[in-house]
Amino acid sequence: MTEAKLNSKRYIRETGQEARIAAILAPVAADMGYDLVRIKILPDNGCTLQIMAEDANGQFSIQDCEKLSREINPVLDVEEPISQAYHLEVSSPGIDRPLVRPRDFARWIGHEARIELMDMVDGRKRFRGAIQASDDETVTIELPDIPEGGKALYTLPFASIAEAKLIMTDALLEAARLEQENQEILDNPDIETIEDTSEETD
Secondary structure, X not given: OOOOOOOOOOOOOOOHHHHHHHHHHHHHHHHOOEEEEEEEEEOOOOOEEEEEEEEOOXXXXXXXXXXXXXXXXXXXXXXXXXXXXXXXXXXXXXXOOEOOOHHHHHHOOOOEEEEEEEEEEOOEEEEEXXXXXXXXXXXXXXXXXXXXXXXXXXXXXXXHEEEEEEOOOHXXXXXXXXXXXXXXXXXXXXXXXXXXXXXXXX
């Protein structure tokens, strides 16, 4: 696979706090050769800061998780973007991954995705279907089981996307398995997670 350009714009809806954390950590990840995929603050274990990342080829091993976790911990300690005690979780995007950059959609053409928009297109915000095409500005998705005469193909601007992710299918599992073999990654993708606990500072 040709190495993709790092640090292309992400298209994802994040809270103000999540967006601030992303702005703090993105340069740190980039210096290490990684891209942030998603930042999410969850109520799990009281409070969990979930950070998904990957390298230019969409890979992220357990060793990558450990390296990034070690680098961002002191940055978070200094910046204190979360005032309460929290658990830090660093992980790969997984198989049914969020789609946040144009390259993500292009990479998974032919596979099913769920896309939610910030604004209505033809009276709807949610779309589910197979990715048919993607460029720097838009993605085209084909909806299944459309009645005769209905519209099946929708070309959606990335700027309107709030959230998007792949849908787990047999075809996606097989594609992920083959890609993992090609990359010669031996780590189990289901355990590519590093957790840490940061205590509230005075």
